Amino acid sequence: MSGPSPTQRVLSAADLADYVRASFGPDRGVAACGPLAGGGFAAVWWVRLDDGREVVVKVAPPPTVPLLRYEQGLTAAEARYFRLVATHAPRVPVPPVLHHGVDPVLGEWLVTGRLPGRSLSDLAASGGDGDRARYDFGTALAEVHRVTGDRFGYDDGRTGGSTWAEAFTAMIEELLADGVDWGVPVPAQRIRSVVRRHRRLLDQVRRPALVHFDGWDGNVLAEPAGGGSYRMCGLVDGERYLFGDPMVDLVSPLLLRRAEDEPDHPFLHGYAAAADDPPVFDANLRRRLGLYRMHLYLLMTVEMPSRGMTADSHPDRRVGLARLLDEELTALSHD
Template identity: 35%
Template structure:
């Protein structure tokens, strides 16, 4: 990385804001670690909700400071205490043997702290999506197997309830049908709140958990689900030009407790992980793994509808640019239509 200090711009109106942010990051580090020297502070891109900064310390440590929007910021119903959820996910996943960042501190919203923040260790490497063009077919197959194994480890964790882990959200329940119904109905209500047109009649979408309640009831254990393990949240590493390896999984802020099959949907939002023999071989290397029968296919279609609705509705409160919003509108309409057709066929 070039030394930008030698090419710094002339003083401008944003300098005070940048200095204030740096001072806040240093203050939070001192709060957790005591006196430390930050030699480099870099804004990390790629996130869609929380902000993140890479803090490189004089003693060689590299940490990530994540900060949520202010509690008063507009957001989807399930977007409450996301950094609290991320801290919980990383702690539970680490105990299960998955490679994830270590949680150093989580600070919730409180007096004098209008936005929660989280301090984590940094996973060295690059995200899978950034390295995609440099991965050989053999490395790709091996990585998918390792990813499947990692997801199987995470799925061994059993939560105390079904749904999102924060009781205040109201998106949890004593069984999976009730929890998933609350989750789906919440994003439908968000569409009304943010005046987002749905890709299918609201009543039809709201009725899906009733139509397929028997299939949802086949889930008998609230497994830990990351639900956002796409290639941008998977970190890879390599030595020189050697083979790539799986460094770990990041950004567990969307996690919930429910059907482990839902992990396949978040992992491949545009594909079908259940049809990937390498991923499924890795998943089943730790046990029998999921059986993709008629009930499982119905549930996968339901989770794909849910994720597509989230990706469509969140464009409004986040004020995404017109091109991204238009793409998501078109994609989600076609995607939901396909999933509804698949559900109709399965029901028949």
């Protein structure tokens, strides 16, 4: 079994007490705490404060740990995402931001309220029925997508552009540069060719919608709704958000699959029921989804060494991603 990612700080209960005091004052204490599993970037712990509140403390990687280019400033970005959603899409359940701190000794961290429920990945592993929660997630993302940014791409001076094609191309180029830095072999020439080929298609996206980007099952929380079903009760890990084509968010909820091949998926039904512009899986949308899957598979490949994963330690992941990336590139090169 592999250990924690090199990006994750190794913390103790005493460390969590330090973060709590730095966030809430010297008189605030910890009644109980423990690590939360599921992510591979930051260290995440649940904490029960001595006043009975339960919070989540997310601690950023140490500043000496090398990261991918787009991962710079993710902790602050997550705080911004939750505040954006709470302000502009208040019906979507995201954790309340309680504190964002930066300290020379403690580093950077974020404290949020702890939402109820369990992740859809945990629910699926136990055989639970998550269809209603997936439908709810679709309706929630449709509401998030009504939020509009000032430009395309990442915010706060990070990679972006005045058009979606410009921003998407820059995001791809950053990942290709990361691949060079980390010695990860990827078909860079094929990727650049496909992006150039479909630039006009990307230029059809005119509005920079707020995109969560990372809506896989582990980041969607659900709680019992009676009769054996579950309803969505939380959306977490918003740190990788960007402004762009809302259809980007149709990729991660059907991770390693194709949304256009599963039109009856409950997530897609929920999204279509609530979206201002429901998706129509015509040739143009299929190409856009192919581009966004290509981007995700490239990201998942390039990030492997930064997470301590090698081709030897994770051969199935590397081979599987290479196959999926090749399939998308082949399709996008011939349509």
